[in-house]
Amino acid sequence: MAHDKELAARIVDVLSGESVKKIDFYFGAYVGGLHISGAELGKVACLIDKGHIKVFRDPNATDQIAYDASTDELTIRDQPDFTDPEFRSGMVHEAVHALVDMVKASKTRRLANEAAAYLAQALYLWHEIGDVRLRAAVTDQLKSSEARIRGLAGVYKACLALIDRCRTITSRRVVLPWQLYQPLLEALKGPDSLYRLIPWNQTTPADGIKGAPRQCAQASGHGGIGMARSREPGPAGIADSQGSFSSGSSREARPLGIA
Secondary structure, eight states: OOOHHHHHHHHHHTTSHHHHTTTTTEETOOOOEEEEEHHHHHHHHHHTTTSSSSEEEEOOSSEEEEEETTTTTEOOOOOTTTTTTTHHHHHHHHHHHHHHTTOOOTTHHHHHHHHHHHHHHHHHHHHOOHHHOOOOOOOHHHSSOOOHHHHHHHHHHHHHHHHTGGGGGGTSSSSHHHHHHHHHHHHHHHHHTTTTOOOOOOOOOOOOOOOOOOHHHOOOOOGGGOOOOOOOOOOOOOOOOOOOOOOOOOOOOOOOOOO
C-alpha cells in the first residue's frame, strides 16, 4: 500500500486545530512524566506531513483507526468522515501513541499510554462538542447491552471524573499525580474493558520514528514526553518494570455515537 498523502494532509489539519492546541497535561512529575501537549502533537503532525509516519487506508484492518509503533504507520479502516468529531478524536488518540513512540518512551506502561491517549481524546471532544453533550453520550453508552461499548464508556466516565477533579485541565497545563489518574487506569482494567487482560507492568513499544528529522521529533525540554520514571500505579502503586508488547494500538475508536 502507498502512503495516502491526501488522507495524511487531512489528519495534519486535525492535529493542528485549536482543540488540540488546548491539550496540555502531565501524567506524573514534571521530570520524567508523560507530557501530552498540542505542541508535541504538532510534531507528530509534522512527521505525518513529511511521510515519516505513513498513512494507509485498509478496509481489512481490525481497528477503525490504529497506530503501529513497530512500522510507524497509521491505518484507517473505513472511509473517514472528518466532519465527525468522534472520528477526529480517534486521530488525537492515536497521535498520542505516535508521540510516545516518537520520543522512545519505552518504559511507559501500556496502560498509562492508553490512559493518556483517552484523556487527550476526551479533552478534544470536550472542546469540540461541549461538556453537556459529551456527558450525555457517555451516560447513554453506559446503558448499552454491548460490553465493549460499556467498557469504553466507563473509560470516558473516568476521564470526565478526572476533568471534574482538576477543572483547569481544560484551560491550562496541569500535572496529574498518580493518585488522580489511578481511577482512569482502573477503568481500563474494568471487567468490560478491551484492556482488562493487559498486565499492570507491561511496557509500551516505542523505538522511535525511523528517519525522523530533528525539527519534527526533537523533544523540547519539559515539553516532551519523558521516560515515565515517576511511579505509575498498578494495584498498589508498583514501580515501572521492563516488559514486552509486540504490536501497536488495539482499539475500536467509536464507542459514543455522538456524530
